[in-house]
Amino acid sequence: MLCFDVDGETTALSENAALASRRTLMSQCEYGPRIGVPRLLGLLKHLEVPATFFVPGYMAEKHPRMVEAIIAGGHEIGLHGYLHEKLAYLTEAEEEAILLRSLEILTRLTGSRPAGFRAPWFEINPWTPSLLVKHNLAYCASEMGDDVPYFHENGLVEIPGQWMLEDWEQFAFNADPAWGFVPENCEKVFDLWWREFEAMHDFGCCFVLTLHPWLSGRPSRVRLLESLVTAMREKPGVWLARGREIADYFQNHPAARRELDFDAAPKPEPAKS
Template sequence: MGVARRTAGRRPAGRGRSQASGVGARTTRGGAAVALRDHAAARHRLLSAGHQGRARSGVHPAAGVQLRERRGVGPGRGIGLDGTQHAGRLPGGRVARRQRLVRPRVLGDVGRSARTEGPSPLTVIAPRWPHGARAACAFTFDLDAETLWLARGVTEPVALSQGTFGVREALPRILDLLRQAEISASFFVPAWVAEHHPDAVTAIVAGGHEVGCHGDVHERVSDLDAAQEEKILVRSVEVLTRSAGRRPVGYRAPAWQLSERTLALLARHGFEYSSNMMDRLRPYLHPEMEGRRLVEIPVAWVLDDAPFFLFTGQRAIQAPGPVLQAWLTELDGITEVGGITNFTFHPQIIGRPSRFACLRELIEHARHTPKLWLARLEQIAAHTRAQAA
């Protein structure tokens, strides 16, 4: 990887000397552990100079939004499931200076100074979140284990051992991190995994986390006929109900691949929500099917660890630092518009030490983001349904 490098860039115009900077340009060997500090430092370098103690503003080139620096966490910390604010730091973590996003001024934007009647074309009406929160965030994990490889027809022991790592090594550390952070997460578990690793499901439930459906052997439902798809769904519900002690209410399709029948099947079998579509930044209700309206909690590939870190022999593994930068920027941007940041992680991927450091710093950032509701998907779905009533 070599030594750390910086990409030169110019600061926005302002008082003081110009300084070389570049967001995402700085990387270090195993740099995930300090990536959050790099994130804050990169933002700081992009802020135009001002008097000591005065807020300074600049433009984040990756997001195209204006940033304002704010020192200290202050009264606005992340909001837990019960409405209480998260406090303190995670062991081993470090909180950098905090900034908040402010609405950008762009060409064509209608501001107060323009005194123009009518709404701005950039105006977005955000949903009402609980406890006075301005946005929501969920940490979700797909515990695919060996099925990630079995579904590809791979039976070679070394490849399968990557999935085993996710259950034996990564999952306990993830559960411990969530416990320390006082965050309740959603885990999507294939039926095969629940049967072959029952202790994993027991540990997830004991930690106060949600268990949702994720197929049987991580098969793509888009490749199944109608009878096969329903049979697998029914089996998944039965296995998870027995393993977790309660019926699952959420469904995430393997590889986010749906058939034209999937949503209707979910409604028929009493599911509350789907977490598969990528069309919005906020939860919404699907049209009525089988006498029921499903809640959709959108996802995005950029919020998934697999596109960056899953090694298949056909693409390069990304460095952790820049990926964390992207996740932090997405979280800030989605929070600004009042949406839901729905992270999707895989224990066998995010559980490697360099990436686990990313997860720790990301959780720390979310916990100290003002008025951000951290919740399980089932709670976000219930809130969305109640708001629509």
């Protein structure tokens, strides 16, 4: 699963609204939706690969043509907060209000109701799965508890990620506010991600790569993604799919589920779709 978290301007604004006056910082964030997304859409089209874009409501409102282009390319758009809020600092009522607001915006701008949710910063609250089921979301892609999808206790499908398969840790940098680290060489990152992919392929896992267009839309990193996807497709049995399709597949194929888990509670019945 290729995920693009289009945080753009909200990367800075969710930290501090006053950062809106930092022109260089904001231009770096805007590079994602303005330059990175069109370039990445071009690559996905060239490779004929579908992807899932998690877009904060604020970003969808600010860049409606980007939303149109993502949908026109055959990709999925999922929820990612309104202003990329950290859920851990919200009450349940605040979290639900943001969920409803971003659901309304994305439904209106994409023409269909989103099926998936990726928490900003990957962190969810104990009540998040019940809010997602209450509002008819099909899956969450925020936890890190396995390397194949699994069910939350209420039957919600989780498509788990991991920090190693994220571009922020490899490429993010800003001087002030201080973000990230020294940007890594693409060759090292290819090696990191490819080794994990190859091993996950052997173990029969679900490889979930999370990229940010303001980072991975830079030219050498678009080349990196092209090399990675091209190599991945040469492996037998690889299925590149949108989150919505992965959640559906998992619901309908019990054999895809993890059998060996020492702490597993009796498995909940899958929610009827």
